[in-house]
Amino acid sequence: MGEKFGFESCARIFGTKFVLFLLYGSLHLQPLIISQYTLANSLGTGSAATVSALQTRRSGLIPCAFEDVDLETYIAKVGELDSYRVRSDLSAYDCRNNRLAQLCLEQDDFIKAVDGAKKKYGAARIGVFLGTSTSGILQTELAYRHLDPQTGALPPDFHYAETQNSYSLAGFVTHYLGLTGPAFVVSSACSSSAKVFANAVRMMAAGVCDAAVVGGVDSLCLSTLYGFNSLGLVSRSPCRPYDAERDGISVGEGAGFVLLERATAASASNAMLLLGVGESSDAHHMSTPHPEGLGAKLAMQHALDAAGLQAGDIDYINLHGTATKSNDASEGKAVADIFGSGVPCSSTKGWTGHLLGAAGITEAIIGMLAVEHDFIPGSVNTQQLDPTIAINYRIENGAGKINRVLSNSFGFGGSNCSLVLGRQA
Amino acid sequence: MMRMFVEGIGLLGPGLDGWSAGRAVLAGDAAYVAAPTNLRASDMLPAAERRRAGVPIKLALAVGQEAFLQSGCDTRTASTVFTSSGGDNDNVHAINGILATAPREVSPTRFHNSVHNAAAGYWCIAAGSHEPSTSLCAYDASFAAGLLESATQVTIDGAVVAMVAYDHPYPEPLQMVRPITAPFGMALILTPRQSGKSLAALEVEFVAGTTPETTMPEAGLEALRIGVPAARGLPLLSALAGGKPAQISIAYFADNHLNIRVTPC
Numbered sequence: 121m122g123e124k125f126g127f128e129s130c131a132r133i134f135g136t137k138f139v140l141f142l143l144y145g146s147l148h149l150q151p152l153i154i155s156q157y158t159l160a161n162s163l164g165t166g167s168a169a170t171v172s173a174l175q176t177r178r179s180g181l182i183p184c185a186f187e188d189v190d191l192e193t194y195i196a197k198v199g200e201l202d203s204y205r206v207r208s209d210l211s212a213y214d215c216r217n218n219r220l221a222q223l224c225l226e227q228d229d230f231i232k233a234v235d236g237a238k239k240k241y242g243a244a245r246i247g248v249f250l251g252t253s254t255s256g257i258l259q260t261e262l263a264y265r266h267l268d269p270q271t272g273a274l275p276p277d278f279h280y281a282e283t284q285n286s287y288s289l290a291g292f293v294t295h296y297l298g299l300t301g302p303a304f305v306v307s308s309a310c311s312s313s314a315k316v317f318a319n320a321v322r323m324m325a326a327g328v329c330d331a332a333v334v335g336g337v338d339s340l341c342l343s344t345l346y347g348f349n350s351l352g353l354v355s356r357s358p359c360r361p362y363d364a365e366r367d368g369i370s371v372g373e374g375a376g377f378v379l380l381e382r383a384t385a386a387s388a389s390n391a392m393l394l395l396g397v398g399e400s401s402d403a404h405h406m407s408t409p410h411p412e413g414l415g416a417k418l419a420m421q422h423a424l425d426a427a428g429l430q431a432g433d434i435d436y437i438n439l440h441g442t443a444t445k446s447n448d449a450s451e452g453k454a455v456a457d458i459f460g461s462g463v464p465c466s467s468t469k470g471w472t473g474h475l476l477g478a479a480g481i482t483e484a485i486i487g488m489l490a491v492e493h494d495f496i497p498g499s500v501n502t503q504q505l506d507p508t509i510a511i512n513y514r515i516e517n518g519a520g521k522i523n524r525v526l527s528n529s530f531g532f533g534g535s536n537c538s539l540v541l542g543r544q545a
Numbered sequence: 546m547m548r549m550f551v552e553g554i555g556l557l558g559p560g561l562d563g564w565s566a567g568r569a570v571l572a573g574d575a576a577y578v579a580a581p582t583n584l585r586a587s588d589m590l591p592a593a594e595r596r597r598a599g600v601p602i603k604l605a606l607a608v609g610q611e612a613f614l615q616s617g618c619d620t621r622t623a624s625t626v627f628t629s630s631g632g633d634n635d636n637v638h639a640i641n642g643i644l645a646t647a648p649r650e651v652s653p654t655r656f657h658n659s660v661h662n663a664a665a666g667y668w669c670i671a672a673g674s675h676e677p678s679t680s681l682c683a684y685d686a687s688f689a690a691g692l693l694e695s696a697t698q699v700t701i702d703g704a705v706v707a708m709v710a711y712d713h714p715y716p717e718p719l720q721m722v723r724p725i726t727a728p729f730g731m732a733l734i735l736t737p738r739q740s741g742k743s744l745a746a747l748e749v750e751f752v753a754g755t756t757p758e759t760t761m762p763e764a765g766l767e768a769l770r771i772g773v774p775a776a777r778g779l780p781l782l783s784a785l786a787g788g789k790p791a792q793i794s795i796a797y798f799a800d801n802h803l804n805i806r807v808t809p810c
Contacts, residue, residue, distance in 0.1 A: 181800055253661070258642075259643055264641040264642060265645045274718045274719070281684055281723070286661055286682035287683050287684040300753065300801065301801075302693060302751055302801070303683065304681050304687075305681065307661030307680055307681070307686040308661070308662040308679060309631075309661075315679055318679075319679075322701045322702065323696070325697070326547055326700055326701050327593070328693065342649065343640055346650075346656075347640075348659075348661065350653050351657070380567065399677035400675050400677060401676060401677065403674055403675055405798055406657040406658070406670075433620050522704040533663060533667075533669070533678075533680075534667070534679060535668055535672075540698070
C-alpha cells in the first residue's frame with residue numbers, strides 16, 4: 121500500500137475493523153469451494169469405488185503384468201485402459217494417459233458440474249491446471265521399437281504434441297471439456313498434482329479466471345518402472361509404507377480431477393473447502409529427500425499458515441508415505457516435529473500404489489472422502505511399524521468426526537507441497 | 546492486469562551470448578550474427594552435479610545466474626518458475642532408445658534427470674533456495690504460461706520470482722516431429738516493488754480471443770522466435786532492450802493471448 125492508501129486513510133474511510141480484516145485476510149488464503157471431484161485408479165472408477173476399497177481394505181496392487189516388463193514387482197493398474205479409446209474427434213490424443221484422463225472425467229457427474237460452471241462463468245473464464253510426470257511417454261517408448269529401418273523415422277501415426285509432450289494432458293482435457301481459459305501442466309514429479317491447487321488459488325485471486333479444473337493423471341510406462349528400479353527404489357513385494365521392513369515403492373496409475381470455485385460466506389459454511397496450500401524446495405538432492413525433512417516441514421507449516429490453522433486443528437494426515445527407507449524416515453521426522461504423535465496419520469499407497477504425478481490429487485481426494493464419510497483410512501500391507509518414527513501412524517481403519525485433513529506430496533528435485541482441505545473451523 | 550518490476554535479465558541463445566552482449570542486438574542497434582549457443586557448465590553447481598548437467602540445466606543456470614547478478618535479489622529468497630516445452634530432450638531420446646532394446650538398463654542419473662523439473666532441482670541446490678519452485682509446460686505457449694504464473698506469484702504472493710524459460714533441440718527421430726531450432730534460454734527477475742535496480746515495470750494481462758502477435762523485425766531473430774518455444778519471449782526482451790515504453794502481444798493458445806505493457810523505470 122502506498123502512502124495515498126495507507127492504513128490510516130483507509131481506516132478513516134472504511135473503519136478500522138474492516139481494514140484490519142482486509143490486512144489480516146491477506147495473510148491467509150481465501151478458501152475455495154471444491155464443487156466436484158472424481159478419481160479413477162486400480163481400486164475402480166469413481167469415488168465410490170475408492171471408498172469401498174478403502175473401507176473393505178481391498179488393495180489394488182497386483183504382480184507386475186504390463187507390456188513386456190520383466191521386473192519382479194507389484195503394480196496398480198487400471199484394467200479398462202487397454203481396450204478403451206478417447207473420444208473419436210480427439211483421436212490424435214489417444215494414449216494410455218489421456219484414456220485414463222477421459223475415463224476419470226466421465227465419473228461422478230464431473231462433466232455435468234463443469235457444464236454448470238461454463239454456463240455460470242463462460243468457457244474462457246475457467247482455468248485448467250493439471251499435473252503429470254510422464255504424460256504420454258509410453259507412446260514414444262513403444263514407437264521407438266518401430267522406427268523405420270531405412271530412415272530411422274518414427275511411425276507415421278505417432279502424434280508428438282498430443283501424446284508425448286507434457287502439455288498433452290491439459291490439451292486433451294481443455295478440448296474434451298470445451299474450456300478456453302488459461303491452461304498449463306505442472307510437471308514437478310510426484311508433487312505435480314498437489315501444486316496445481318496453488319496455481320488455481322493464485323489465478324483466481326488475480327482475476328485471471330473465475331473457476332478452475334485442477335488434477336492430474338499418470339499412467340504406467342517403462343521409463344518409471346525401469347527408472348525407479350535402477351535407483352533401487354522398487355519393492356519386490358506390495359509396498360509397505362512406514363513398516364520397519366519397508367523396501368520400496370509399488371508403481372501405479374491413476375487420475376483425479378477437482379472443480380474449484382470461489383467461496384462466499386454463505387456457500388462456504390459446511391462446504392468442502394481448499395483451506396491452505398504450502399510449497400517448498402529441499403535444495404538437497406535430486407532423488408533423495410532432505411534427511412531431517414526440512415522441505416517437508418516448510419511445506420506443511422506454510423499450508424497451516426495459509427489456512428490460518430494450528431497443528432491441533434488437523435484431524436488426519438494423508439502422508440506421502442512412498443514406503444522407501446528415506447522418504448518415510450524423512451517425512452516421519454517432519455510430521456513428528458510439527459504434529460507430535462497426536463494426529464492420526466497414514467499412507468494409502470498400499471492400496472493405490474505410488475501414482476507419481478497423480479499422487480497429489482488422488483490423496484487430496486482420499487482426504488476429502490475421509491471428511492465426507494467420517495473415517496480414517498489405515499495402511500494396508502504395513503505389518504510392523506518402524507519404531508524410530510514417533511508419529512500416530514494408523515494401520516487399522518478408524519471412525520470419527522474428521523473436519524480437516526492435511527495431504528503431503530513430495531517429488532524428485534526436492535519439490536514439496538502440502539494441502540489442507542475440509543470444513544471451516 | 547498484474548503489475549511487477551523487472552530487476553534482472555538473463556539470455557543465452559544462438560548469437561545471443563548473455564544479456565549485456567545481446568541487448569544491443571535486440572534493441573536493433575547491432576546486427577544479429579547467428580552462431581552456436583555458447584553452452585557451458587555453471588560454476589554454481591558442485592562438481593558432481595556439474596558433470597551430470599545436460600543442456601537444459603546448463604541453459605537454465607546460465608541465464609538464472611546472469612539475471613540474479615544484475616539484480617539486487619538473493620537467490621536463496623526468490624521463488625522460481627521454470628518453463629519448457631520439452632525438458633531434457635537428449636536424455637528422453639536416450640532413455641527411449643535404452644528401453645527399446647534389452648537389457649533395459651536406465652542409469653539412475655539418466656532417470657532422475659528425466660523429470661521435467663530437473664533444472665529446477667539443480668537450481669534450488671545451487672542457489673540454496675527452499676522457496677516454492679514450479680516447473681511448467683504448455684507446448685508452444687510455455688513462455689506465456691511461465692510469465693502468467695510468475696505474474697500471479699508476484700502480485701498475489703508478493704514473491705520475488707525468478708522466471709526461467711529454456712528449450713533445446715531433440716536428436717532425431719524426435720526432431721523430425723518436434724523441430725526446435727537451437728538451444729535457447731532466458732530469465733527474468735520479477736519483483737512486486739520498485740527498487741533502485743528496477744529496469745522496467747511490466748503490466749501483464751491474460752486476454753480471451755486472438756490478436757496479431759508481436760514479431761521480431763530482424764529475420765534471423767524472427768526465425769529464432771518461431772523456432773524455439775522459449776524464444777517466444779524475444780519480443781519482451783526486445784522491448785526491455787529498447788528502453789522505451791512498449792506494448793506487446795504474445796499468443797497463448799488459439800483462443801487467448803497475453804498483453805504486456807513495458808514501461809522503463
